[in-house]
Structure formats: C-alpha cells, structure tokens
Amino acid sequence: MSAPSTSSGIQLITNIGELTTNVGPSTGSGIHPEDRGGTIPDAAVLIEDGRIAWVGPSTSAGTHSRPADEVMDAGGRAVIPGFVDSHSHLVFGGDRAAEFEARMAGQKYAAGGIRSTVAATRAATDDELRARLRGFLDEMLAQGTTTVEIKSGYGLDVATEERLVRLAAEVTDEVTFLGAHVVPAEYADRADDYVDLVIGEMLDACAPHAKWIDVFCETGAFTVPQSRRVLEAGIARGLMPRVHASQLGPGEGVQLAVELGAASVDHGTYLTDDDVAALAASDTVLTLLPGVEFSTRQPYPDARRLIDAGVTVALACDTNPGSSFTSSMPFCIAVAVREMGMTTAEAVWAATAGGAAALRRDDVGVIAPGKRADLVLLDAPTRVHLAYRPGVPLVAGVWKDGVRR
Numbered sequence: 001m002s003a004p005s006t007s008s009g010i011q012l013i014t015n016i017g018e019l020t021t022n023v024g025p026s027t028g029s030g031i032h033p034e035d036r037g038g039t040i041p042d043a044a045v046l047i048e049d050g051r052i053a054w055v056g057p058s059t060s061a062g063t064h065s066r067p068a069d070e071v072m073d074a075g076g077r078a079v080i081p082g083f084v085d086s087h088s089h090l091v092f093g094g095d096r097a098a099e100f101e102a103r104m105a106g107q108k109y110a111a112g113g114i115r116s117t118v119a120a121t122r123a124a125t126d127d128e129l130r131a132r133l134r135g136f137l138d139e140m141l142a143q144g145t146t147t148v149e150i151k152s153g154y155g156l157d158v159a160t161e162e163r164l165v166r167l168a169a170e171v172t173d174e175v176t177f178l179g180a181h182v183v184p185a186e187y188a189d190r191a192d193d194y195v196d197l198v199i200g201e202m203l204d205a206c207a208p209h210a211k212w213i214d215v216f217c218e219t220g221a222f223t224v225p226q227s228r229r230v231l232e233a234g235i236a237r238g239l240m241p242r243v244h245a246s247q248l249g250p251g252e253g254v255q256l257a258v259e260l261g262a263a264s265v266d267h268g269t270y271l272t273d274d275d276v277a278a279l280a281a282s283d284t285v286l287t288l289l290p291g292v293e294f295s296t297r298q299p300y301p302d303a304r305r306l307i308d309a310g311v312t313v314a315l316a317c318d319t320n321p322g323s324s325f326t327s328s329m330p331f332c333i334a335v336a337v338r339e340m341g342m343t344t345a346e347a348v349w350a351a352t353a354g355g356a357a358a359l360r361r362d363d364v365g366v367i368a369p370g371k372r373a374d375l376v377l378l379d380a381p382t383r384v385h386l387a388y389r390p391g392v393p394l395v396a397g398v399w400k401d402g403v404r405r
Contacts, residue, residue, distance in 0.1 A: 082146025094120025
C-alpha cells in the first residue's frame with residue numbers, strides 16, 4: 001500500500017500486554033524465527049512523525065520523549081507489526097465461485113483455470129477495476145495488513161497488462177509484472193511466441209509501473225527455459241525477480257529462482273530435498289500460501305521441515321479469484337499453525353518480518369526505532385490467539401505510518 005500522509009504528532013501506546021517486535025540478534029537467512037527475539041511484556045510504543053521513536057517497558061515511557069500529544073491505553077492487549085502480504089493478485093474482473101464449488105465436488109485444480117478470469121478483466125473498465133481493488137485493500141487493512149504486493153497477470157495482452165500494473169501502482173510501491181502467468185487462448189500451441197510478446201512490447205509497456213518481474217514456472221504454464229527468458233529480460237530492465245514454482249508438482253523452478261537471486265519463490269507445495277537445501281543456502285525466501293491448499297485440497301507444505309532446515313519462510317494470502325479467494329492473514333496464520341507445523345510465533349513472524357524479507361524491505365514487519373509505525377492492536381492478550389481463536393475478528397485497531405485507520 002502506498003504511504004499515506006503520516007501523523008505529525010507524538011503518540012504513545014502504553015499498557016500493551018504483549019508487544020511482538022520481531023527484533024532479535026540476527027535477521028539473516030537461515031535464522032530460526034524463534035531465535036529472532038520478539039516479545040516485550042507490559043510494553044509501550046512511542047510514535048513520532050509516522051515512525052517508531054522508542055519501544056520499551058510502559059514504566060519507562062515517560063523518560064524517552066517530550067510529552068505525547070495523544071496517549072492510548074492498550075488495556076493489556078497485544079500489539080504486533082502490521083502484516084506484510086507479499087503475494088496477491090488484486091486487480092481482476094469476474095468471479096470463479098462455480099469453479100470452487102466444482103473443485104470441492106472433486107474436480108482437480110489446474111493452472112488453465114486462470115484463463116477464465118482473463119475475459120472479464122479485459123472487459124472491465126479502469127474505474128470498475130479500481131473500485132474493486134480499493135475494496136480488497138480496505139478488507140485487508142481491516143484485518144491488519146499494512147503492506148501488500150500486487151501482481152498483474154489477468155490481462156495477458158499488452159493493453160490490459162499495462163492497465164493492471166498502472167492501477168496497482170496507484171495503491172502500492174510493490175507492483176509485480178506477471179504477464180507470464182499462463183499462455184492466453186489466442187496463443188495456444190504458440191507459447192514461445194507469447195514469451196516473445198511478454199519480454200518485448202508487453203515488458204516495454206509495463207516496466208515503468210513495476211518493481212518486480214514474475215513467472216509461473218509450472219507444468220501447464222511456462223517451462224524452465226521460457227521462465228528464464230522472462231526473468232532475465234525483466235532483470236535487464238531493472239526489475240527484480242520473483243517466481244511461482246512447485247505448486248502443482250516438483251520441478252526446476254526453485255533452482256532457477258535461487259540461481260537468478262530471486263527475492264522469493266512462492267507456493268513450494270512440492271519440494272525436493274535439493275530444493276530445500278538450495279533455499280537454505282540462499283537469500284531467497286520461500287513464501288507459503290496456505291489459502292491455496294485450503295481452497296484446492298492439495299497437500300499442505302511441511303513448514304516444519306523448511307524452518308528446521310534453515311529456510312527463511314514467509315506467509316501470504318495469494319488473494320485471487322481462482323485458488324485462494326481470501327484476504328485474511330489471521331486465517332492464513334491459523335491454517336499454517338494447524339496444518340503446516342508452525343508455532344504461532346513462527347507464523348506471525350512469517351506473516352510480518354518474513355513478508356518484508358520476501359519484498360527485500362527492512363522498514364516494515366518489525367517494531368523498532370526508525371521503522372514505519374505500522375501496528376496492529378489485537379483484542380486478545382497474546383499473539384497466540386490468532387491461531388487459538390480462528391475465524392474470530394481479533395483486530396481491534398490498525399496504524400499505517402502512524403495514522404490509526
């Protein structure tokens with residue numbers, strides 16, 4: 001989300017029962033989330049000009065600044081960093097509820113379903129897409145998400161892909177060009193020709209609005225050689241790489257992502273031991289998307305295996321109309337704890353600092369002096385309640401750049 005006007009005053013939030021800072025002795029790749037430090041009991045946070053000015057015990061708050069313009073008593077409730085959702089597809093038209101219902105009745109999920117959204121997206125006006133995008137962002141903010149990455153990928157022609165990244169850039173700095181989502185119907189049996197379009201005219205139109213380049217390296221989407229062409233073309237234009245890989249089965253996408261220094265490789269439902277070892281030895285974050293497995297009935301990734309191997313893990317919603325139509329990071333945290341072997345501390349870290357790492361950001365996802373004042377107040381005494389009370393709306397307040405929303 002793009003930065004709004006920040007608060008120019010001094011705010012003090014005191015009597016925080018448990019403050020999750022995500023700050024520890026190290027934030028490098030391979031550091032176990034439990035070792036990153038993380039909580040302060042009976043804490044306070046001082047916000048000045050939209051940034052964190054001081055964090056510490058409530059009893060010491062008055063000694064670290066001139067008097068605050070506004071003081072809020074958290075009443076013993078927990079505060080965590082704002083969620084950083086590093087994988088979403090929020091600009092699209094249409095609906096795929098019928099596809100979801102068929103899948104719940106036993107139909108297998110396949111990458112080709114993406115094409116059913118393309119016609120509706122191409123037909124939608126900018127204002128229609130913009131209004132829907134704003135609605136999703138409001139939905140996310142109400143559930144504690146303060147930073148979001150947005151991908152294109154539902155246009156698959158030059159004009160519509162340019163519209164999608166341009167609209168996304170109106171609301172976030174984290175825009176990803178995903179023209180290589182699938183091969184559109186008009187290029188059936190001509191995938192290489194479509195790649196030529198993606199890395200030529202389409203990239204020319206979209207690169208000015210984007211920060212990232214992505215590709216769906218998967219059976220039914222793009223081969224490893226095609227994916228390499230897309231990523232290398234984007235890198236040559238100054239975009240940083242991300243990769244969808246190993247969602248539908250094992251493949252070479254993870255190895256390609258690590259080789260090219262991708263900030264993250266996303267999905268990772270089917271990983272080989274070599275994939276895990278390569279990720280653990282790299283700075284590439286593995287972004288897990290539990291909403292996808294929930295919605296497609298594919299097996300959940302084993303996050304315990306990944307974290308114990310030293311892989312840096314992020315959690316994201318992958319909000320999209322086909323495979324994960326949820327915008328709730330609390331829901332994804334609960335699923336990750338229940339189904340993927342994560343502790344609540346690990347899942348919250350992955351949904352905040354992990355997402356920041358997947359975006360190569362160090363100003364969000366933590367609560368520490370100098371960082372953005374993106375905070376979430378929970379109507380609960382600890383972060384554990386995010387998994388302990390699934391489905392309950394626990395977000396009682398959200399601050400974005402020091403402004404309470």
